[in-house]
Amino acid sequence: MHILENGTKLPSMMGVNHKGEAGDMVASVAGSWAAVLLYRGDW
Numbered sequence: 001m002h003i004l005e006n007g008t009k010l011p012s013m014m015g016v017n018h019k020g021e022a023g024d025m026v027a028s029v030a031g032s033w034a035a036v037l038l039y040r041g042d043w
Contacts, residue, residue, distance in 0.1 A: 012027065
């Protein structure tokens with residue numbers, strides 16, 4: 001596992017937004033703060 005240091009750019013992460021559109025989550029929020037919510041199913 002690679003540890004990110006302060007100021008390191010996040011690698012691209014493909015995902016699906018709330019509209020069902022696929023895209024790079026990191027590029028879509030570049031220059032802004034963001035929260036990513038992950039759903040793992042039943043725990």
